[in-house]
Amino acid sequence: MKGLILSGGKGTRLRPLTFTSAKQLVPVANKPVLFYGIEAMAAAGIHDLGIVVGDTHEEVRAAVGDGSAFGCRVTYIMQPEPLGLAHAVKVSRDYLGDSPFVMYLGDNLLAHGIVSLVREFEASRPTALILLARVPHPEQFGVAELVGGRVVRLEEKPKTPRSDLALVGVYMFMPRIFEAVDAIRPSSRGELEITDAIQYLIDHQAVVSPHVVDGWWKDTGKLDDMLEANRLVLETLERRIDGEVVGHCQIDGRVVIERGARIEDSVVRGPAIVGPDARVTRAYVGPFTALGPEVVVQDSEVEHSIVLEGSAIIDLRGRVEDSLIGRQCRIHRSPLMPRALRLMVGDRGEVGIP
Numbered sequence: 001m002k003g004l005i006l007s008g009g010k011g012t013r014l015r016p017l018t019f020t021s022a023k024q025l026v027p028v029a030n031k032p033v034l035f036y037g038i039e040a041m042a043a044a045g046i047h048d049l050g051i052v053v054g055d056t057h058e059e060v061r062a063a064v065g066d067g068s069a070f071g072c073r074v075t076y077i078m079q080p081e082p083l084g085l086a087h088a089v090k091v092s093r094d095y096l097g098d099s100p101f102v103m104y105l106g107d108n109l110l111a112h113g114i115v116s117l118v119r120e121f122e123a124s125r126p127t128a129l130i131l132l133a134r135v136p137h138p139e140q141f142g143v144a145e146l147v148g149g150r151v152v153r154l155e156e157k158p159k160t161p162r163s164d165l166a167l168v169g170v171y172m173f174m175p176r177i178f179e180a181v182d183a184i185r186p187s188s189r190g191e192l193e194i195t196d197a198i199q200y201l202i203d204h205q206a207v208v209s210p211h212v213v214d215g216w217w218k219d220t221g222k223l224d225d226m227l228e229a230n231r232l233v234l235e236t237l238e239r240r241i242d243g244e245v246v247g248h249c250q251i252d253g254r255v256v257i258e259r260g261a262r263i264e265d266s267v268v269r270g271p272a273i274v275g276p277d278a279r280v281t282r283a284y285v286g287p288f289t290a291l292g293p294e295v296v297v298q299d300s301e302v303e304h305s306i307v308l309e310g311s312a313i314i315d316l317r318g319r320v321e322d323s324l325i326g327r328q329c330r331i332h333r334s335p336l337m338p339r340a341l342r343l344m345v346g347d348r349g350e351v352g353i354p
Contacts, residue, residue: 001099001100001122002048002050002095002099002101003048003049003103004096004101004104005049005103005104005105006051006103006106007053007060007106008054008056008088022034022056022060023107023221024106024107026306028109028220028230028290029230029234029273029290033106033109034060034107038067039070040110040113040114041072044114044115045118046118047071048073048075049072050092050096051074052077052092053076053077054079057078077091083186083190083192084186084187084189085105086181086197089197090182096175100173102121102172103171103172104169105219107219107221108219108220109217109218111215111232112215117131117170120211126207127206128173128198129171129210130151130167130172131167131171131211132168132210133212133213133217134165134212136164138158138165138166139160140166142157143161143164143165144163144165146163151209152202154196154202156193168217171194176201176206177201179200180197180200181197184197226306230290230306234287237254237270237273238256239253239255239270241255241257242257243257243259244262244263245257245262246263247265247266249263249265250266250268250269251267252269253269253271253287254272255268255269255271256272260277260278261275261280262279262281264279264280264281265282266282266297268285269284269286272286274295275293275295277293277294278295279295279297279298281296282298283300283301283302284303285303286302286304286319286321288304289303290305292309292311292327293309294310295309295311296311298312298314298315299314300320301319301320305323307325308324308327309327311326311328313331315332316333
């Protein structure tokens with residue numbers, strides 16, 4: 001069995017961060033989201049992986065390499081334009097050949113991985129096995145209708161959903177899926193929809209089996225979902241202090257302080273992670289916070305946030321919370337008069353002022 005991980009797309013819901021970075025490489029608990037998918041494949045015994053890439057292919061290649069760091073063999077597959085999930089399957093045909101395969105959306109996270117799901121697929125061998133989760137707003141997703149334990153209908157973002165079962169971003173296919181992606185036509189969005197391809201299989205008497213996932217699932221394409229995924233992963237941490245803690249410090253709960261980090265005269269309250277060579281000085285780092293490598297937090301407070309590599313939060317009077325801060329950013333209180341806000345914000349940025 002092979003694996004297909006989708007790491008293209010524009011990442012419009014995480015702009016401006018994704019103007020210059022692949023959305024699948026935004027870290028959750030200091031690890032790129034994409035890595036969780038690769039590790040899930042490897043844990044399920046799938047070591048031959050095709051990664052579908054687009055405009056950000058150079059960055060993805062630099063991060064993942066040949067896959068050997070994960071115990072995998074990675075082949076990169078170019079998708080010139082993000083023309084839909086079924087289109088990604090279509091352009092991967094030469095790589096996949098006649099192998100059954102797992103398709104995993106690179107910006108998704110599953111609490112319990114895919115080991116048991118792969119075993120279920122191998123044992124029952126349906127034409128397709130799709131993962132489903134109950135959601136409060138199914139109209140925002142592809143939605144499945146079940147009858148007698150089988151999938152009978154799929155709709156992409158229906159105005160009036162027939163169920164609350166949304167498609168999770170993991171699919172398992174036999175090679176017959178290529179017949180389906182060749183047969184369908186672009187949707188009103190101009191994309192080849194994977195829901196249409198699976199519906200084609202259903203309409204042509206193929207067996208499409210559902211699996212309703214237990215545990216949490218997150219599509220990390222939006223800020224709130226990214227922060228929620230960060231919270232859920234941080235809650236699984238085991239306390240580990242490899243860095244330096246000096247002065248009057250209070251380190252509470254499940255806190256990871258990586259090697260080279262320095263905590264001085266500060267409070268760090270877990271679950272939280274402080275990355276390598278980060279500096280926290282006379283500061284408060286609250287629960288559900290991930291500070292990346294070489295981040296500086298000084299005379300400030302931050303909570304329930306993700307701060308990426310090399311950024312600095314210095315001498316702020318208010319607490320930074322519910323925030324995603326990109327790489328090499330500097331957020332500080334200016335001593336200049338008059339007391340006005342001085343901002344340099346990228347396209348489609350958002351700044352909340354108390």
